[in-house]
Amino acid sequence: MNNTALEQDSVVQKSCINCNEIIAVESRFCKHCGSSQTTTDENTAxxxxxxxxxxxxxxxxxxVICCVASFIDVFKTLLWSVVFDVLLAxxxxxxxCDNWKKNxxxxxxxxxxxLKLLGYGGAAVLASLAVSFCVHWLNQALFSKEFYYYGFYAHQKYAAALMIFFVAVMPALFEELAYRGYLLQNLLGVADKNQAIFITSFLFAILHLSLLSLFWLIPFALLLGYVRVKEKTLWYGVFMHFCFxxxxxxxxLWRYS
Incomplete structure (x- = not known):
């Protein structure tokens, strides 16, 4: 190995402060012994x-908000749904905004x-079509019935616009602000990048309170987290979430209206 390669390795790797095994320089925890790679003063700072x-x-x-909205029958109305959506936002x-300078x-x-925006958006559209097909098949196979968002808005004036706003626009913006924005940004301060992305994705999937949906929510959230960290911006993820x-x-609308 030449001197240039050795210099490059020294930049991207370091020794664990506890067991001296080689780990990535950005690691906050050792993959061999699990010990923290920051001092008490650094953690405090x-x-x-x-x-x-x-x-x-x-x-x-x-x-709490999602459980109240999902499990208490009196709140299962369009009006209360709007109230809870606004509250989550x-x-x-x-x-x-509580830590605006950091976020x-x-x-x-x-x-x-x-081109990158269109690529991410196109990938989200294809993923959404695949998920829609799978969910439709699973609901029919397992429950002999189907859940669809449009039924919730169908009897309202401007039903399609309402559905798009509350199903596509608001979640894409405010869920990304909360989970790939605030939550992921916080966890990146105390965990490795991959750990922070996985924890955030798992919590995001759980929040939807649907066991059946975990098979696609976790991979989708992992993708959004990866894109957020890779691109160092929230907006590609917002666009992907919106397209999905x-x-x-x-x-x-095509199937039921």
Missing amino acids: TGGWTNIKHAALLFGVDV VVALAFF MVILRWPQFSV NLTVCIVE
């Missing part, structure tokens, strides 16, 4: 424990690319 508590609080508030904004960086869009949910809406 970055507010690691505070980050965890705030992330848990966001998730806890969201879970307010919670997402409040947490995101504002991911609202920038460095090296914007139309909009495709679901269009498929339902």
